[in-house]
Amino acid sequence: MIDVFExxxxxxxxxxxxxxxxxxxxxxxxxxxxxxxxxxxxKTYETARVEQxxxxxxxxxxxxxxxxxxxxxxxxxxGSEVDLFVTSNDVVHGFNVYxxxxxxxxxxxxxxxxxxxxxxxxxxxxxxxxxxxxxxxNMQAExxxxxxxx
Amino acid sequence: MQVSRFLRxxxxxxxxxxxxxxxxxxxxxxxxxxxxxxxxxxxxxxxxDYYQGLTxxxxxxxxxxTTFFAVAFGHATIAFYLKKEPNKRATALSMWLMVIGTxxxxxxxxxxxxxxxxxxxxxxKAHPAFYIGTAMLIIGSWVAFFDWITIYLNWKKENRETNxxxxxxxxxxxxxxxxxxxxxxxxxxxxxxVPWSLGLTPTVNVPLARTLFWFFGHALVYFWxxxxxxxxxxxxxxxxGGKLYSATAGRIAxxxxxxxxxxxxxxxxxxxxxxGRGVKLSQSLLTFGVALPSFITAFTLAAxxxxxxxxxxxxxxxxxxxxxxxxxKDVFLFGYLINGLILFIFGGLTGLVLASYSLNNVVHNTxxxxxxxxxxxxxxxxxxxxxxxxxxxxxxxxxxxxxPTINTIVPYLWTVGVIIFSTGLMWGGLMGEPRRTNxxxxxxxxxxxxxxxxxxxxxxxxLAGGGIxxxxxxxxxxxxxxxLFGKRVAEPTIDLPVSESLHEEKRIPIFDxxxxxxxxxxxxxxxxxxxxxxxxxxxxGKKAPPYLPTDxxxxxxxx
Numbered sequence: 288m289i290d291v292f293e294x295x296x297x298x299x300x301x302x303x304x305x306x307x308x309x310x311x312x313x314x315x316x317x318x319x320x321x322x323x324x325x326x327x328x329x330k331t332y333e334t335a336r337v338e339q340x341x342x343x344x345x346x347x348x349x350x351x352x353x354x355x356x357x358x359x360x361x362x363x364x365x366g367s368e369v370d371l372f373v374t375s376n377d378v379v380h381g382f383n384v385y386x387x388x389x390x391x392x393x394x395x396x397x398x399x400x401x402x403x404x405x406x407x408x409x410x411x412x413x414x415x416x417x418x419x420x421x422x423x424x425n426m427q428a429e430x431x432x433x434x435x436x437x
Numbered sequence: 438m439q440v441s442r443f444l445r446x447x448x449x450x451x452x453x454x455x456x457x458x459x460x461x462x463x464x465x466x467x468x469x470x471x472x473x474x475x476x477x478x479x480x481x482x483x484x485x486d487y488y489q490g491l492t493x494x495x496x497x498x499x500x501x502x503t504t505f506f507a508v509a510f511g512h513a514t515i516a517f518y519l520k521k522e523p524n525k526r527a528t529a530l531s532m533w534l535m536v537i538g539t540x541x542x543x544x545x546x547x548x549x550x551x552x553x554x555x556x557x558x559x560x561x562k563a564h565p566a567f568y569i570g571t572a573m574l575i576i577g578s579w580v581a582f583f584d585w586i587t588i589y590l591n592w593k594k595e596n597r598e599t600n601x602x603x604x605x606x607x608x609x610x611x612x613x614x615x616x617x618x619x620x621x622x623x624x625x626x627x628x629x630x631v632p633w634s635l636g637l638t639p640t641v642n643v644p645l646a647r648t649l650f651w652f653f654g655h656a657l658v659y660f661w662x663x664x665x666x667x668x669x670x671x672x673x674x675x676x677x678g679g680k681l682y683s684a685t686a687g688r689i690a691x692x693x694x695x696x697x698x699x700x701x702x703x704x705x706x707x708x709x710x711x712x713g714r715g716v717k718l719s720q721s722l723l724t725f726g727v728a729l730p731s732f733i734t735a736f737t738l739a740a741x742x743x744x745x746x747x748x749x750x751x752x753x754x755x756x757x758x759x760x761x762x763x764x765x766k767d768v769f770l771f772g773y774l775i776n777g778l779i780l781f782i783f784g785g786l787t788g789l790v791l792a793s794y795s796l797n798n799v800v801h802n803t804x805x806x807x808x809x810x811x812x813x814x815x816x817x818x819x820x821x822x823x824x825x826x827x828x829x830x831x832x833x834x835x836x837x838x839x840x841p842t843i844n845t846i847v848p849y850l851w852t853v854g855v856i857i858f859s860t861g862l863m864w865g866g867l868m869g870e871p872r873r874t875n876x877x878x879x880x881x882x883x884x885x886x887x888x889x890x891x892x893x894x895x896x897x898x899x900l901a902g903g904g905i906x907x908x909x910x911x912x913x914x915x916x917x918x919x920x921l922f923g924k925r926v927a928e929p930t931i932d933l934p935v936s937e938s939l940h941e942e943k944r945i946p947i948f949d950x951x952x953x954x955x956x957x958x959x960x961x962x963x964x965x966x967x968x969x970x971x972x973x974x975x976x977x978g979k980k981a982p983p984y985l986p987t988d989x990x991x992x993x994x995x996x
Contacts, residue, residue, distance in 0.1 A: 328978025397710025
């Protein structure tokens with residue numbers, strides 16, 4: 288039967304798991320770190336575009352296809368908050384923004400969404416990280432974050 | 438115990454076929470790291486394309502090898518512990534289904550008609566032979582399982598008050614998980630994908646197919662792992678020269694796996710559309726539940742090993758570790774198992790990172806993932822399979838191990854390789870290096886405008902580790918095939934090491950029956966997967982036609 292050491296280990300393991308789970312909730316609540324929003328799909332997501340909602344709020348609608356992203360280059364001013372919507376026109380692709388916690392799948396028939404702030408200027412590479420055919424390693428896009436022109 | 442010629446030959450075929458194919462799988466493992474490190478900037482070598490090789494690597498190493506081994510080891514375990522050989526017809530049918538299925542799938546992959554990787558996510562389309570072959574392999578393993586169920590039930594009828602041996606509980610739990618989870622992938626393959634790849638149905642619901650795949654895909658890793666767990670519990674303490682600290686802990690662990698192995702598959706889909714956040718979060722939390730049996734196991738095994746070392750006269754708080762029989766040729770299996778356990782410490786912990794809901798965003802689908810799973814499936818799973826394969830080979834043929842010293846150091850060499858390899862891949866993953874990508878063509882090609890110098894060092898570490906792993910694998914093949922073609926020196930037999938229990942084990946009825954556990958398992962799966970599947974069905978806007986990996990326009994079949 289379970290002896291005293293084993294019981295202690297099981298209780299410790301459960302407590303450690305509890306701590307990990309608390310950390311997940313902390314990240315969700317206080318740090319707003321969450322997975323993609325679940326949105327119902329409609330045809331409008333199939334049109335790639337950049338939309339400006341106000342001075343610092345943008346929306347980029349990405350369409351992935353074999354083997355490029357549209358828009359392949361997007362310009363965003365420093366300090367803007369950007370909603371990213373990603374879908375695919377053909378097979379499954381991945382969407383990973385370098386140096387940002389943006390990590391989405393581009394799946395035909397579905398749309399993923401996340402929101403990200405760009406406080407530092409720079410060229411943020413978007414890499415396709417799901418195998419999507421022989422041209423997979425060529426599939427990349429850029430988000431260029433720069434100071435407003437005026 | 439003596440085994441019939443028939444059972445002996447069946448098990449030997451089921452060990453030989455996958456190890457022979459593994460030479461192809463391991464060759465492509467080496468090729469991956471060479472392409473990825475940018476040593477070569479080519480899309481193919483020796484007429485085998487990078488992604489074709491990656492498909493072969495994944496399917497052979499992770500599906501063919503593991504399934505064949507689980508069945509072969511299951512036959513040996515059931516026959517050894519229940520003293521009853523499996524039914525001839527069922528066993529032969531099972532073996533032939535698996536062999537023919539594997540050949541079909543291998544032909545499709547080698548012909549370059551199925552370069553869709555082992556996850557075969559639609560709408561990338563493979564040749565129907567790939568889907569049908571994989572399904573036959575799985576169904577073949579079911580046939581063996583159904584036969585073991587009858588053997589077990591008959592045995593139980595005659596031994597109502599005897600505790601079922603732990604290894605038998607483990608085997609039956611493992612194949613129950615396997616049967617339940619493969620029904621989903623069998624549905625995906627046979628109902629959704631085969632007609633679609635033949636052009637009979639025009640389109641397929643991609644999120645649904647992915648959800649069904651991962652219903653199977655994560656339970657699959659426990660199907661890989663549980664044969665190793667059976668060895669850890671029932672053999673490792675004996676090999677170390679001690680006793681199993683607690684067999685009851687083993688039973689609790691196995692039944693927890695039965696409950697929680699399946700309803701956590703959505704943690705592979707945190708980045709997917711169509712599935713709600715609630716489903717993802719709840720399955721993330723359940724994943725922490727399935728880590729519990731591994732924590733229990735870690736303690737029980739460490740306690741058993743410490744007991745064994747102290748029995749050998751070890752003293753000191755930690756220095757007892759060095760009294761364990763690390764490099765002893767006569768208990769070479771110990772080396773295979775202990776190295777697997779060491780890797781699994783890191784494999785398990787990185788697994789918890791990946792299961793942690795939004796933390797997954799940092800590394801999802803990057804090289805971190807193969808970095809993690811090479812410390813699980815290429816750690817405890819692979820090493821236990823290699824060790825037990827050559828152990829059974831030696832017993833069933835009655836031959837001497839060829840180059841025993843080499844065989845003894847293989848697991849150590851392999852482990853060093855995996856540690857370096859995984860460090861490189863996980864580091865690269867943290868810097869956004871994608872998995873499953875021929876980096877050498879673009880990201881690690883200085884001539885390309887996509888060149889990404891940050892990934893040079895990490896992928897070089899991957900190359901160094903992968904090279905060491907290849908050497909270890911190569912040495913293993915020499916030892917394995919050398920043994921196979923050696924001279925018979927003893928009578929064929931199966932004689933598995935059996936660990937006694939340190940604490941006297943009383944039979945607790947609840948841990949010697951399947952019915953209540955199966956009912957709870959069904960309930961949890963139902964509650965966690967009903968919303969996932971309903972989300973995939975309801976939130977998906979359109980279905981997708983098939984695409985070949987080489988062509989951005991869909992395949993339109995002629996009517």
